[in-house]
Amino acid sequence: MSAPVLVINSGSSSIKYQLVDADTGEASISGLIERIGQPESTLTHRTAEGGHTWNERIADHAEGLEAVVGAFDRYGSPLPEAGLMAVAHRVVHGGERFVQPVVIDDEVEAEVGELASLAPLHNPANLEGIRVARKLFPKLPQVAVFDTAFHATIPERAHRYAVPEAWRTEHGVRRYGFHGTSHAYVSRRAAELLGRSLKEVNVIVAHLGNGASVTAVERGRSIDTSMGLTPLEGLVMGTRSGDIDPAIVFHLHHRTGASFEELDAALNKESGMYAMTGMIDMRGIESAATEGDAAAEAALEVYCYRIRKYIGSYIAALGGADAVAFTAGVGENSAEVRARSLQSLVALGIQLDEEANLTGGPIITTQDSPITGLVVPTNEEGEIAAQTATLLRS
Incomplete structure (x- = not known):
């Protein structure tokens, strides 16, 4: 070594x-x-x-x-x-x-x-x-x-919230983004699988684990990502709600008397797939849906619809994408989630190869698909070690 x-x-x-x-x-x-x-x-x-x-x-x-x-x-x-x-x-x-x-x-x-x-x-x-x-x-x-460092390149139009100026200047309220080491590593590996330089390609990375986020990577630089000030914003996750109307918090505070600490805990630890199914493990949720569990089926639709919305919006933000890369525990292992997440995106240039998707890729779209679908195992620890070595050798 x-x-x-x-x-x-x-x-x-x-x-x-x-x-x-x-x-x-x-x-x-x-x-x-x-x-x-x-x-x-x-x-x-x-x-x-x-x-x-x-x-x-x-x-x-x-x-x-x-x-x-x-x-x-x-x-x-x-x-x-x-x-x-x-x-x-x-x-x-x-x-x-x-x-x-x-x-x-x-x-x-x-x-x-x-x-x-x-x-x-x-x-x-x-x-x-x-x-x-x-x-x-x-x-x-x-x-x-x-985790936030990779997203430091996000332009103001994407990281700035439309809130009072003092929130931003005095309290740091803005979009930061997370899973940065994973998004950096996977976008680079995606370019390698395409046989092109990272500086030549636009990649959308879907990091789908218990925590989940999507990032638009333009020529190696993060330009937008689904998580925000905290890891709560964005996709539906294992126990996190993802995007909600922020007024829900105040509505429930007034209606139930729940404290903001209790509501924060509920959104982070008692929501997401767990709230909809009583389960966190995607394998169990998929199995239940296959067996006719209506709650599990509905949760899968909600989960994948949210991913699909972000992929579509990031194709627009990038002005076109070369690849969509799935990674992390769910992204790497769930053919069902990948298929549902790419469903109906044919008009945007994604044509799923169902057999390749079932076998796990790495390429899961047809040869004539303008946007390539990929399965890319992440290596966050390897990326952390590489960045450490680069820093110490510089």
Whole structure:
């Protein structure tokens, strides 16, 4: 491994990690700690020899990262012997301050904390991972790579909301966008699959996982994206509502007495596919729809119609597209979602090849389709490692 980077993605009660070669994007070791702070936590550590899972009490992120280091020791690949270039951290919100990866120092750490108000479900956990890792690996460069950074190129006409000026200037209210590392990686891979330079193509990337977003990428630059100030705007997601009339919040506050904190939690954690079906896993929802479950069928239609609307609008925003690329858990694995999302877009230049779509592509449209449909597995950790290496080598 020529340029090993330990990539860490800290959640509120979890730590995902990968040991990635920044030059190839390949991960040799990966793992996940779940249920941090609960009576019993689970650590899964995967190497070339296979996966290893065990349960133990992990009280906090400090113990969690110590457990990660112990897992490397236990299974024959001690981190001190890996020749690490850096520890890289996924940070969800960089606001307007962070539009590129940055080496973390005390000032950066403090600013990531200040941005927590823009991403209260994500940045505090990301910050905790940074604090712990800086203590655990004091001699290694620590780098923050921001989900929002790729979208810093969005023009004002797309990122500005029509709200009072003070909201924008004093409180940072604007469209930021998320899943930036995925959209950057997938748009580049899409160009490679087309056999063209990234600077020559317009790509619409649909990152469809539990969180989901669509981005219009013009010659390698994000020009619009479906998520906004927070990851709540845009597509219907696993537990998030996506686009709604903002007055719904005030309507329910007045009608039910629910607090804004309760309504925020409902829109982020109790809405989306979960609200419509009682399920989050798309495989279960598709299976239920096939078996005649009316709620599941209706939810699929809502989910895919929203995707279809965004794809159509971004074809217009780009003045034409060369490709639509599906990625992430649902986008890569659900032929049904891809088919429904491209339904009725023939007039815009997308002609689905049903057999190719069922087999997973990578090309899922006919040879004479003016816009190519693609399935492109994402590699966010590889992209984070590559951006880290580029920063440190510059």
